[in-house]
Structures are given as C-alpha cells and as structure tokens.
Amino acid sequence: MIRIEPRNTNFAVFTYGVPILSAFVALILASIPLWLAGAPILISYVEMAKGVFGSKFAFSEMLTRATPLMFTGLAAALAFRAKLWNIGAEGQLYLGAMAAVAIGTGYIEAPAFILLPLIIAFGCAAGSVGMVVPAILKTRYGADEVVTTLLLNFIIIIFLQYMLEGPLKDPMGLGWPQSSPILDQGMLPPLMERMRVHSGLVIAIVCALIAQFMLARSVWGFKLRAVGENVFAARHAGIKVNHTILGAAAISGALAGMAGVSEVAGLKGYLTSDLSPGFGYAGIIVAMLAGLSPIGVVISALFIASVFVGADSMSRAMGVSSYLADLVVSTSLLCVLIGGFFGRFKLVRTNLEGKN
Amino acid sequence: MIEIFQILLSESFWAASLRIATPLIFGVLGALICEKSGVLNLGIEGIFVAGAMAGWMAVWLGAGLWGGVVVAAIAGGFFGLIHAILTVPLGLSQHVSGLGVTLFATSVSYFSYRTALPNVSSPPRIEPFRPLEIPILSELPFIGSVLFQQTALTWLALLMVGVVWYLMNRTGLGVAIKAVGDNPNSVDAQGLSVYGLRIGAIVAGSALMALGGAFLTMSAFDAFFFGMVNGRGWICIALVIFASWKPGKALLGALLFGAFDALQVRMQTEVGAKVPSQVFLAAPYILSIVALVIVARRAEYPRALLTPWFKGQR
Known part of the structure; x- marks a missing residue:
C-alpha cells in the first residue's frame, strides 16, 4: 500500500524548484504536439528561442506581452491568497480599458501629469467595481464567486460590444466597432525608442513589489492571509472576514482593470473587442506558477509571455498552429499543480495493515 | 404583450427551447454527478469543447454519427480522469485543477483542429x-412538432435524466456516490473505496458533459467553430445549484433556460429596433447570476464538496 503523508519540513528546493521544473517539463512535453504536427522538433525549439531572445525587438515584444500578464497575475494571486476565486480578470480588464478610453479620448482635456493619473484611477476603479460586485454577492447572498465572475466575463464583453457600437464608437473609425484613440498626453510613455514596450511594465513591477511588501509585512496582508488560510480561525481572532474579502476583491479588480488600462493606454491607443487574447485567464496560470507570490508573478509572467511570443514566431516559421502556446501554458499549470503536491506531501510505502 | 403570448403559443418556440436546453441537460447532469460525489468540476467548459471537437472530428473522419458520440464521451472521460487524478488521490484545489483542465482541454481541441485542418477558411461540414x-x-x-421532431441526441438527453435519477435514488451505487459526497469517512468505514467512487463519478459525469458539446457540432450545427461553447459549461455550473442537485429539477432548469433563450431571440426580432441587441445577448448570463443569487442561501451543497479526503487521515 502507498500512503500520502505531509512533509514536515518546507524545503526551499521545492518552493522554487517545483515551478521551474514544471515550466521545463511543460516545454519538453510540447515536443509531443510538435511531433504530431510533423514539425522538426529541435529546429522548432530553436525558432521558439529566437522568437524571444533572437533580437532586441523580439525581447522587447516579450516584455510588452508580459506587462498585462503581470497585472492579471497579481490580480489572481492576491484574490487567491484570500481564497477569493476571482476568475473574472478578463472582464475586469475590459472594464478598466473602457474607463480608460471613456476618460482619455477627449472627454477631459488636461496635461499628461493630470490626465494620465486620472485614466489610471478610473480604470482601476472600474475594474475594482467588476470584482466588488461578485464579492458582495458572495458575502451577502452566498452566491459562489467562481460562477458569478465567470458569467460576468461574458456579460462585460457583450457590454463592451454595445459600447463600441454606441457611446464609445469612433466617429472617424470608418464604421469599425472601435473607440477613438486616446489623446497623446493620455498615453503611457514608451520605454525604448521604436519599440512597443511601455512604462506599464514599470508600474506592474512596482505594483508587484508593493504587493509583496504589503502581503508579508502589513496588517492588511496578515488579515488577508489569515482569511485565506483558515476563515474560522480568522473570525475567532476578531478579523472582520467579509470586510477583508471585499478589500481583497477591490485590490484584485483594480489590478485587473490596470491590465486593461496598460494595454489600451500603453500599447494599442484605442479599444477594440479583441484587446485581450485571454490575459485574464492566463493570469490565473501566471499566479499559480508563481505560487501566489507577487514577486514570483513577475518572473512567471515573463516565462508565460516568452512561451506565447516564442510559439507565435515559431508557428509562423514552421507552420505549426499557434494554439501550441496555449497548450504549453495550460500543461505548465497542470505540471505545477502536480509538482506542488509532491512538494507538500510524500508517498510512504506501508504494509497491508496500514502501518509503517 | 400580445406578441409574447403568440410566441409562447407557437410550436417552433417550444421546439427551439428544447433544442437549446439539450446540451445544458447533458452538462447539468454531468456536473450533478461530479458534485454529488464531492468534487466540483470546472473542467466542464473545456470538456464541452473537447466533446464538440472530438465528436465532430470522428464523424468527419468517417466514424458515423453514433461513433462520434462514443468518441466524444471517451474524450470527455479522458479529461475528466485528469481532473479526477488531480483532485481525488492528490487532493489538489478543485477550483484550480478544474480551470486547468478547461484550459488544457480547450487548447488540445483547438490545436488538434488546426493541425488536422491547417488552411480552411470555412469549416468542413458533416451530415448531422x-x-x-x-x-x-x-x-x-x-x-408532434415540439417533441417528435427533435434529434436522437435530445431524446438521449431526456432519457439520461431518467437514468441519472434512477441511478442516484434507486441503486446502491447512487447511495454510495451521494454518501461519498456527504461523508466520505462513513463510506470508507463500510469498506468501499472513496477514491474509486469519486474517480468513477467524475469520469462518468465528464463523459456526459462531453455529449453536450457533441450535440453542438453534431445536431445543433454541422461543423466545429472556435468559441462555439461560449460559456454554456459555466451556465451548467450555475444551473446545478439552481436545480439543488436533483435530476428532475435540472431538466426543469435547463428547459426554463432554453425557453428564456429562445424567447430573447424572438423578442429581439420583435422589438429589436428599440432595445440594443446586446441586452438580449447578455440576458441568459444575467439570468443565471440572478437565479444563483436567489437560491444560493438555501442551497444544500453536498457536505463534503470541495473537501479532499485522504486515506488513513481523519
């Protein structure tokens, strides 16, 4: 017989080793679909690496792709720490983006140092509302937030289509369902000459540092972790559980909203209904791969972005479907889950009586 | 108002309601079996995609329609097995594992479809x-026109309502599945395998879910499209709470939902000029949330839902 026992010690090797190993295993497993698709495997991996590290431009594209993933990854990580299952980052991202274009396309004419903070504030607030509502439905009525946030994603995207065909539609857009461009002074400044990577990346990293500090050192962070780890104990200790959950929801939604602001005001300039190729859902994987640590989110967002950008460029070169990237990313989630299990538990061989 | 009554009395409306309800019936029944055994299966959305893709692909490759149904069920069972292994013996977070299975099943399906058909602009059709x-x-x-002009898969869905009801309420296996979702220790004390029951329930439930997906490509439409599942799986997760884990109520919930969806499509043509079409498009999702909020407090969740169980630990 085999029995599962928790490990008594928490090895650093497992904390850091498991996610890295899982990422590698997922990349190696990608050779199976590559082989099935009939692509030369080694050359495909080389193409993938070239797509990320092959040039300064390629690398900057990876950083550009990592930026929204850091925000949605942080959104998931903070909520999950409080056992609040925010699966609605995709919708909250679009709420943030809609607020950004509502404010930034000429509604307010102001210099950059006023307009840009306003855009960010409104974007974050909109995203925040998108998560506070399901959190209230959870704390007040007991409605499972997994289902409500998932369904809200669909509702928000339909609302977005309405806004892009109506109130937010660009009158100069030749009939396309897209918003007017954000004013120049409302755009997040680029980080490098002639590259698309923008200062949203810096904001994301600063957010991660603040989140890491707050989670580890502040009373707020302590309450959040306490609620996530044992809600009964937290309540017994006098922590206002619902209050803490709503706070976590507000911050989580704001970060997801910021992903939308960063994409629309940092990269695209205007809003379309295909702004996000699933950044909200990928953020969950980023967070899990990071072991729900904010600093870890930065690193795992870089990895996931590398997979996406690398697989994109490889698929163009080799004629393999770019859905390979999604396959690698979702495999890495399953790998990190299994790996995390073996980090926390060990299998013990027992005799038939169930004794050691 | 008169238009609404005319719609409600028309045969085509009720036929459409039943048609829209069919994939949901499969999905809710599948989710019901999983949750009754104590495991939430958020892999449902991806399993729908996998069922839709695998079933369609099998028919397209010449397996025949019922061959396609079998292949879809096997595909669903396979992804269910992944979820089962992660959540039952390994006891991992059912939320995260389920989402992982959804993302994995979706990407496997999309990748296979694109690899099999690299350069098609319009998806190839099958004879549904x-x-x-x-x-x-x-x-x-x-x-006659509401009931007896549905496809065989709708009949199968209605039949499964009875089968699942009988299984859960009139057989020892059903009692064991319900017990393992309420109090796994008692099941273990009886000498039954908690792991076996839960894994079996998840695999069987997932196979049922996949039939919901297969209905989309093999009966409702005749081809596979990206994004065609469009949240139907998540709606089933809401409906199963609404149905308080009872097969009969699950059928009722799915039918109500189908009727509402069919009504909104018809209302759209009636009053389309005055109200933006998006209001109607969003209505089913909003309705699901409202239904969930109404029943959530009274919902009697299976007591061991979301709680992993390890052998030898009390």
Whole structure:
C-alpha cells in the first residue's frame, strides 16, 4: 500500500524548484504536439528561442506581452491568497480599458501629469467595481464567486460590444466597432525608442513589489492571509472576514482593470473587442506558477509571455498552429499543480495493515 | 404583450427551447454527478469543447454519427480522469485543477483542429443528426412538432435524466456516490473505496458533459467553430445549484433556460429596433447570476464538496 503523508519540513528546493521544473517539463512535453504536427522538433525549439531572445525587438515584444500578464497575475494571486476565486480578470480588464478610453479620448482635456493619473484611477476603479460586485454577492447572498465572475466575463464583453457600437464608437473609425484613440498626453510613455514596450511594465513591477511588501509585512496582508488560510480561525481572532474579502476583491479588480488600462493606454491607443487574447485567464496560470507570490508573478509572467511570443514566431516559421502556446501554458499549470503536491506531501510505502 | 403570448403559443418556440436546453441537460447532469460525489468540476467548459471537437472530428473522419458520440464521451472521460487524478488521490484545489483542465482541454481541441485542418477558411461540414420523425406521433398537432421532431441526441438527453435519477435514488451505487459526497469517512468505514467512487463519478459525469458539446457540432450545427461553447459549461455550473442537485429539477432548469433563450431571440426580432441587441445577448448570463443569487442561501451543497479526503487521515 502507498500512503500520502505531509512533509514536515518546507524545503526551499521545492518552493522554487517545483515551478521551474514544471515550466521545463511543460516545454519538453510540447515536443509531443510538435511531433504530431510533423514539425522538426529541435529546429522548432530553436525558432521558439529566437522568437524571444533572437533580437532586441523580439525581447522587447516579450516584455510588452508580459506587462498585462503581470497585472492579471497579481490580480489572481492576491484574490487567491484570500481564497477569493476571482476568475473574472478578463472582464475586469475590459472594464478598466473602457474607463480608460471613456476618460482619455477627449472627454477631459488636461496635461499628461493630470490626465494620465486620472485614466489610471478610473480604470482601476472600474475594474475594482467588476470584482466588488461578485464579492458582495458572495458575502451577502452566498452566491459562489467562481460562477458569478465567470458569467460576468461574458456579460462585460457583450457590454463592451454595445459600447463600441454606441457611446464609445469612433466617429472617424470608418464604421469599425472601435473607440477613438486616446489623446497623446493620455498615453503611457514608451520605454525604448521604436519599440512597443511601455512604462506599464514599470508600474506592474512596482505594483508587484508593493504587493509583496504589503502581503508579508502589513496588517492588511496578515488579515488577508489569515482569511485565506483558515476563515474560522480568522473570525475567532476578531478579523472582520467579509470586510477583508471585499478589500481583497477591490485590490484584485483594480489590478485587473490596470491590465486593461496598460494595454489600451500603453500599447494599442484605442479599444477594440479583441484587446485581450485571454490575459485574464492566463493570469490565473501566471499566479499559480508563481505560487501566489507577487514577486514570483513577475518572473512567471515573463516565462508565460516568452512561451506565447516564442510559439507565435515559431508557428509562423514552421507552420505549426499557434494554439501550441496555449497548450504549453495550460500543461505548465497542470505540471505545477502536480509538482506542488509532491512538494507538500510524500508517498510512504506501508504494509497491508496500514502501518509503517 | 400580445406578441409574447403568440410566441409562447407557437410550436417552433417550444421546439427551439428544447433544442437549446439539450446540451445544458447533458452538462447539468454531468456536473450533478461530479458534485454529488464531492468534487466540483470546472473542467466542464473545456470538456464541452473537447466533446464538440472530438465528436465532430470522428464523424468527419468517417466514424458515423453514433461513433462520434462514443468518441466524444471517451474524450470527455479522458479529461475528466485528469481532473479526477488531480483532485481525488492528490487532493489538489478543485477550483484550480478544474480551470486547468478547461484550459488544457480547450487548447488540445483547438490545436488538434488546426493541425488536422491547417488552411480552411470555412469549416468542413458533416451530415448531422436528423430529426427523429416517428410515424403518426410526428403528425400530432403541437406535441408532434415540439417533441417528435427533435434529434436522437435530445431524446438521449431526456432519457439520461431518467437514468441519472434512477441511478442516484434507486441503486446502491447512487447511495454510495451521494454518501461519498456527504461523508466520505462513513463510506470508507463500510469498506468501499472513496477514491474509486469519486474517480468513477467524475469520469462518468465528464463523459456526459462531453455529449453536450457533441450535440453542438453534431445536431445543433454541422461543423466545429472556435468559441462555439461560449460559456454554456459555466451556465451548467450555475444551473446545478439552481436545480439543488436533483435530476428532475435540472431538466426543469435547463428547459426554463432554453425557453428564456429562445424567447430573447424572438423578442429581439420583435422589438429589436428599440432595445440594443446586446441586452438580449447578455440576458441568459444575467439570468443565471440572478437565479444563483436567489437560491444560493438555501442551497444544500453536498457536505463534503470541495473537501479532499485522504486515506488513513481523519
């Protein structure tokens, strides 16, 4: 017989080793679909690496792709720490983006140092509302937030289509369902000459540092972790559980909203209904791969972005479907889950009586 | 108002309601079996995609329609097994594992579809299930055109409602599945395998879910499209709470939902000019949330739902 026992010690090797190993295993497993698709495997991996590290431009594209993933990854990580299952980052991202274009396309004419903070504030607030509502439905009525946030994603995207065909539609857009461009002074400044990577990346990293500090050192962070780890104990200790959950929801939604602001005001300039190729859902994987640590989110967002950008460029070169990237990313989630299990538990061989 | 009554009295409206409800019936029944055994299966959305893709692909490759149904069920069972291994013996977070399975099943399906058909602009079509016309009965007014012109898969869905009800309420296996979702220790004390029951329930439930997906590509439409599942799986997760884990109520919930969806499509053509079409498009999702909020407090979740169980630990 085999029995599962928790490990008594928490090895650093497992904390850091498991996610890295899982990422590698997922990349190696990608050779199976590559082989099935009939692509030369080694050359495909080389193409993938070239797509990320092959040039300064390629690398900057990876950083550009990592930026929204850091925000949605942080959104998931903070909520999950409080056992609040925010699966609605995709919708909250679009709420943030809609607020950004509502404010930034000429509604307010102001210099950059006023307009840009306003855009960010409104974007974050909109995203925040998108998560506070399901959190209230959870704390007040007991409605499972997994289902409500998932369904809200669909509702928000339909609302977005309405806004892009109506109130937010660009009158100069030749009939396309897209918003007017954000004013120049409302755009997040680029980080490098002639590259698309923008200062949203810096904001994301600063957010991660603040989140890491707050989670580890502040009373707020302590309450959040306490609620996530044992809600009964937290309540017994006098922590206002619902209050803490709503706070976590507000911050989580704001970060997801910021992903939308960063994409629309940092990269695209205007809003379309295909702004996000699933950044909200990928953020969950980023967070899990990071072991729900904010600093870890930065690193795992870089990895996931590398997979996406690398697989994109490889698929163009080799004629393999770019859905390979999604396959690698979702495999890495399953790998990190299994790996995390073996980090926390060990299998013990027992005799038939169930004794050691 | 008069238009609404006219719609409600029309045969085509009820036929459409039943058609829209069919994939949801499969999905809710599948989710019901999983959750009754104590495991939430958020892999449902991806399993729908996998069922839709695998079933369609099998028919396209010449397996025949019922061959496609079997292949879809096997695909669903396979992804269910992944979820089962992660959540039952390994006891990992059912939320995260389920989402992982959804993302994995979706990407496997999309990747396989694109790899099999790299350069098609319009998806190839198959010959889907035809309405099952039954002599005499199909001629009946109203009932005839609502019931007896549905495809075989709709009949299978209705049959499964009875089968699942019988299984859960009249067999020892059903009692064991319910017990393992309420109090796994008692099941273990009886000498039954908690792991075996839960894994079996998840695999069987997932196979049922996949049939919901297969209905989309093999009966409702005749081809596979990206994004065609469009949240139907998540709606099933809401409906199963609404149905308080009872097969009969699950059928009722799915039918109500189907009727509402069919009504919104028809209302859209009636009052389309005055109200933005998006209001109607969003209505089913909003309705699901409202239904969830109404029943959530009273919902009697299986007591061991979301709680992993390890052998030898109390």
